[in-house]
Amino acid sequence: MTLRSLFIPITLLLVIAFLIGPFLIIVAASFSAGETLAFPPQGFSLRWIAKVFTVESFRASFGMSLFLAIGGTAVALVLGIPASYALSRYKLPGAEIVRTIVSAPIIVPGIIVGLALLRYIVVPFQVGITLALFLAHTALVLPYAVRVVSASLDNLRSDIEEAAVLLGSSRIGAFFRVVMPNIRGGIMSAFILGFVTSFNQVPVSLFLSGPGVRTLPVDMIAYMEIVFDPSVAALSSLLAFLSIGIVFIAERFLGFSRYV
Amino acid sequence: MFQNRAEALALALPAAIFAAAVFLVPVVILLSDGFRVPTGGWTISAYTDFFSNSLNQTVFLRTLRLGALVTIASAAIGYAAAFAIVSLEPGAKGKVTGLVVLPLMISPVARTYAWIVILGRTGIVNQAFQALGITEAPLRILFSETAIFIGLLQLFLPLMIISLISALENMPKDAIPAARVLGANWFQVFWKVVLPLTKEGLVIGGTLVFTGSLTAYITPAILGGSKVLMLETLLYQQVAVSNNFVAASVIAFILIVMSFAANILLKRVATARNKQRSQA
Numbered sequence: 086m087t088l089r090s091l092f093i094p095i096t097l098l099l100v101i102a103f104l105i106g107p108f109l110i111i112v113a114a115s116f117s118a119g120e121t122l123a124f125p126p127q128g129f130s131l132r133w134i135a136k137v138f139t140v141e142s143f144r145a146s147f148g149m150s151l152f153l154a155i156g157g158t159a160v161a162l163v164l165g166i167p168a169s170y171a172l173s174r175y176k177l178p179g180a181e182i183v184r185t186i187v188s189a190p191i192i193v194p195g196i197i198v199g200l201a202l203l204r205y206i207v208v209p210f211q212v213g214i215t216l217a218l219f220l221a222h223t224a225l226v227l228p229y230a231v232r233v234v235s236a237s238l239d240n241l242r243s244d245i246e247e248a249a250v251l252l253g254s255s256r257i258g259a260f261f262r263v264v265m266p267n268i269r270g271g272i273m274s275a276f277i278l279g280f281v282t283s284f285n286q287v288p289v290s291l292f293l294s295g296p297g298v299r300t301l302p303v304d305m306i307a308y309m310e311i312v313f314d315p316s317v318a319a320l321s322s323l324l325a326f327l328s329i330g331i332v333f334i335a336e337r338f339l340g341f342s343r344y345v
Numbered sequence: 346m347f348q349n350r351a352e353a354l355a356l357a358l359p360a361a362i363f364a365a366a367v368f369l370v371p372v373v374i375l376l377s378d379g380f381r382v383p384t385g386g387w388t389i390s391a392y393t394d395f396f397s398n399s400l401n402q403t404v405f406l407r408t409l410r411l412g413a414l415v416t417i418a419s420a421a422i423g424y425a426a427a428f429a430i431v432s433l434e435p436g437a438k439g440k441v442t443g444l445v446v447l448p449l450m451i452s453p454v455a456r457t458y459a460w461i462v463i464l465g466r467t468g469i470v471n472q473a474f475q476a477l478g479i480t481e482a483p484l485r486i487l488f489s490e491t492a493i494f495i496g497l498l499q500l501f502l503p504l505m506i507i508s509l510i511s512a513l514e515n516m517p518k519d520a521i522p523a524a525r526v527l528g529a530n531w532f533q534v535f536w537k538v539v540l541p542l543t544k545e546g547l548v549i550g551g552t553l554v555f556t557g558s559l560t561a562y563i564t565p566a567i568l569g570g571s572k573v574l575m576l577e578t579l580l581y582q583q584v585a586v587s588n589n590f591v592a593a594s595v596i597a598f599i600l601i602v603m604s605f606a607a608n609i610l611l612k613r614v615a616t617a618r619n620k621q622r623s624q625a
Contacts, residue, residue: 093429097441100426100506103499104448107459110469114462124462124469168360175353183361190368192604194560196577197597200584201371224367227360256352285452288562291581302454306566309458318462321455328450 108325115319122315133319143320145297146304149218150284153300157222158230158279162272164223165230170260172231173238174246184231191228195288198224203292214295221289226279233278237271238264270339277335281328376601379594395595401579405599407490408576412558412607415497419505419554420547422498424535427509442510445503453500457567460496461487464568488570496564501557505550512546513539548611555611556604576600 110124118128137143168187171177190198199221207217241264249259265272290300299307301324309317347353379391395401430441448456463469464486471483486492516539524538540547565575574582580596583589 092425093432096425096429100422100429100502101441101444104503105444107456107463107499108448108451110462111455111459122462123467164360164363167356171353171356175347175349175356177353177357178350180357183357186361186369187364189364193368193372194562194577194597194600194604196560196562196580197372197375197600198368200580200593200597201375202367204590205371205374206367220367224364227364231360256347281450285454287454288560288577291562292584302452305454305458306563309567317458321452321458325451325455328452329447332450 111318112322112325114315115322117315119315121313122318126315133315134323136314136316137320137323140308140316142297142299142304142308143301146299146301149215149298150301153218153222154280154283157219157283158226158276160219160223161226161230161279162234162275165227165275166234166272169231169234169238170264173235174243187231188228190224195225195286196291199289199292207293214293214298218290218293218298218300221293222283222286225286225289226283229278229282230275233275234268234271237268237274241267273339274335277331281332284324284328375594376598377594379591379598391591391595395592395599404574404576404579407574408559409603411490411494411497411575412555412603414494415501415558416551416555418494418498419502420551422502423505423509423550424539426502426506427513430506430510431513442507445506448499449503453561453563454567456500457496457564460492460499460568464492464495487568488573490569490573492568493565493573493575496568497558497561500561500564501554504553504557508546508550508553509543512543515546516542548614552608552611555607559603559607560600 114122114124114126115133116129116131117123117126117133118130119126165187168183172180172184177183202217202221206212206220207214212220245267246259246263249263250256254262285302286300287302287306290303294300294303305317305320380387380389382388396405426445430438430445433441461468465471466483466485466487468487470486471480474480474484520538520542521534524534529537560577561575562577562581565573565578566581569575569578571578571582576596576599580593580600583592583596
């Protein structure tokens with residue numbers, strides 16, 4: 086073995102250990118039987134995994150995060166699909182401005198978006214925290230929806246819908262019968278990307294929390310500041326396997342990575 | 346291309362109006378707060394106040410320093426990792442790339458939380474150090490700049506590696522052998538051949554890592570604690586603890602300016618060197 090042939094495996098081993106190792110430690114720690122978070126875990130038990138399901142605030146905030154991720158992404162797609170269609174198929178006046186406005190939430194740090202929403206929408210207009218969170222998560226997912234759907238529209242030849250229109254279909258009919266079936270994979274991928282982004286989002290939701298209304302990651306941070314038991318580790322592992330599972334299935338059936 | 350303007354606007358405007366109302370207008374008002382005098386008129390005194398405070402200076406410089414260090418470290422490690430991955434067989438390449446991307450799917454809270462177990466007083470690093478007799482008392486690694494650096498590097502390294510993999514794959518296959526045949530040593534090969542040819546990937550990765558590090562909240566919040574602040578955690582404290590919305594606006598503006606400046610600067614660097622080469 087020369088030095089150079091060793092370079093590749095050693096580099097890969099170190100980098101992957103650095104990237105994945107901490108996550109494996111969390112998984113191991115969540116099976117601990119001990120009272121505090123530690124590695125190596127003391128004994129083996131499922132008590133912390135079980136405890137996750139009994140913590141009242143985790144259940145509530147999980148429901149909230151799920152609602153925001155599904156609902157917010159759905160609304161972002163309802164807004165984003167027509168906008169992407171206009172951007173890719175029409176001579177839209179001010180197309181660059183529209184593109185910049187809808188993709189802006191990705192550039193500005195989330196904490197600023199959340200604070201701005203709190204001060205200038207929630208307080209002056211007496212908007213409820215849940216609605217504010219919903220608006221924030223929708224705005225956050227919109228850039229991803231437009232980017233992914235635009236990419237799959239750009240890959241689809243536009244003359245097939247022009248042909249449908251020439252053959253007597255209405256523009257709307259052509260969209261639903263010709264375009265939609267062809268970009269279904271892109272839309273599903275946009276949904277999954279939006280879901281994962283929204284679900285894992287912290288800074289946007291930081292200032293938008295009220296009594297009993299919180300997203301799950303914000304709730305987890307609050308919990309670990311008070312209690313140092315392995316239940317956050319257990320919850321983290323469960324969530325990680327959930328999102329890895331979703332992405333894996335998506336890759337298998339949709340070729341997710343083509344769109345992202 | 347359809348020509349009907351009314352139709353186009355009807356399709357695009359709902360999304361644009363939504364983003365403008367929910368996002369753009371509130372953010373612009375928030376940013377203007379730092380420049381406004383309560384009695385009317387405009388001022389930059391909030392900015393001079395901010396920068397004359399020594400705590401704020403420390404936090405500002407720490408944020409810049411950590412952003413730069415994380416970017417440099419991720420570029421160095423990223424090149425090594427991307428080289429190694431590109432040289433693998435196609436099947437193995439896909440699997441290893443998958444492992445590199447995998448952490449991006451995991452919640453940043455979970456990824457950051459893991460470092461508490463590793464770097465804490467009774468964590469793995471301290472256990473190992475004490476067992477090996479390197480230190481007697483446990484080292485204080487958590488709640489320090491080092492901890493934030495490690496956390497940020499782990500969070501953003503995958504983005505740099507992916508950018509560099511695609512850059513290396515787009516490089517002409519025979520560029521390196523050609524340079525070697527002509528007598529270049531490995532340092533020259535990297536500096537004169539690989540770096541110029543993969544510059545765009547480096548700039549994309551660098552921008553993602555740098556702006557990501559500047560604007561990360563979870564990592565400094567968990568691994569820095571309430572003492573070792575970065576601009577994002579300082580902003581949170583100004584609002585949540587001090588109710589100082591003017592200072593929050595100033596920090597927000599600084600963060601946005603830094604992100605945009607990094608974007609423009611890095612693009613400049615890339616195009617400037619391109620021109621130099623095409624003239625030479």
